[in-house]
Amino acid sequence: MHMLIGAGDKWGSNDAANILKPALARGRIRCVGATTFDDYRKYIEKDAALERRFQKVHVEEPSTQATIAILRGIKQQYELHHSLEIQDAAIVAAAELAGRYITGRQFPDKAIDLIDAACATAKKMMQIDSQEKEEDTVKKAIVAPNHVAQAVSRCTGIPVSTLDQEEKDRLIHLADRLHERVVGQDEAVNLVAEAVLRSRAGLDQPGQPIGSFLFLGLTGVGKTELAKALAEQLFDSEKMLVRIDMSEYVGFGAVARLIGAAPRWWTTD
Template identity: 45%
Template sequence: MQLMHRACALVRIPLYTSDGPGDAPSDGLLDDEDVTLAASLMTGIPASKLGADERSRYASMVEHMHQRIIGQEEAVLAVSRAVKTARVGLKDPNRPIGSFLFLGPTGVGKTELAKALGEFMFGSEDQMVTLDMSEYQQEHAVSRLVGAPPGYVGYEGGGQLTEQVRARPYTVVLFDEVEKAHPRVLDVLLQIMEEGRLTDGQGRVVSFAETVIIMTSNLGAEYLETVEMTDTVRELVMGRVKQFF
């Protein structure tokens, strides 16, 4: 309903180019382009990413990602498959579009893959909220994510996570080095993945249904430095992950 109201408002407002008042205004008729423009203004996603060719664009997602990501074929394929599955409606509408854990040593392209995903899905690699989990090692860091409760210092400022997602609901959320976060912070991440929402310090519900959640970690990195990814290596890495989480 908000989208249609915005589109109708655009049609009602006579739009002129900068050349002067001699140019023709809007014809007053609502069409697909008006709705696409309204959606672009509301989400921050370029109109070109919201057009009728969306299905064909996602069909070539793997090829597009590989233009930027060299190697990492398995990771690109897995992420693309999950995102495309969500985009055709085969996901819980309340949960994030996808939730991923990227494992590997520093420099293998975990963050770059997250940026490429943001660029492909939302039109810009800047459509990403990045949180360094090494800064959230204390229990009280939870309030930094969602905002302090009423009466506490920083209450009016809002949460570092919730405020950014409220402002840009269509975005990639990157939790860097997630293994360094306090267990209470990990509980918040689990709530996002399971319920797709958080309640901030001011009692406002923030939806994560249109976000992509990415966590990066160096857990098991010593095993991933091998040239060949064998079943044994996978088991060793997942063993380290299960020990931690």
């Protein structure tokens, strides 16, 4: 829709939006447009006359359960396209893992892409297995939750397959595993373990982090070691930890480079 704004405008002549306004007002043209919030604020809101001729309808992101229902509705199409069978457990896993590990994208697109990637993975693995066994019989590949986990691992770099296999054991004994590497620091270890357990149990709030902690203490007491141990237990590698040298942000206002400027922030030379 925002493409109408300014289309055909040359040296003050009417653009496509102004030409369509009378027809839209009289009902001779019936139009349904779709655009993002950013483009709407950037283009449509600037033209109040054009905005009045449309009724805004906000399309909200579906929930996890609604996404599962959507995936079940398109399941047959993907089965015919890839010539395989998709388990219902794989559909549930795609919705849950997409919501947990894939950020920056919305439901149901990210879950649908996971199912598509899992189908391609299962079909490729079936073909490789048939070639190794030198079998000519045609078998249908079956998409299972482990194929979805592999697709998530490729997208995010997080070893989701390993997390799913040992997740229950790791969660139950998370505090004990952290204590094996970090001696003492009982309060910090217990707080972190409880936050992770709440998140995995589904008691966390969508759109919010698992927890925000600020480890305070003298140099050498084990603050960084605890963060490394937590990264290893959750993501199977210390390399998943992002470290920032805060000595670069000690200047007045320099932290704005990291988290953005505060509202009504004024700077002087």
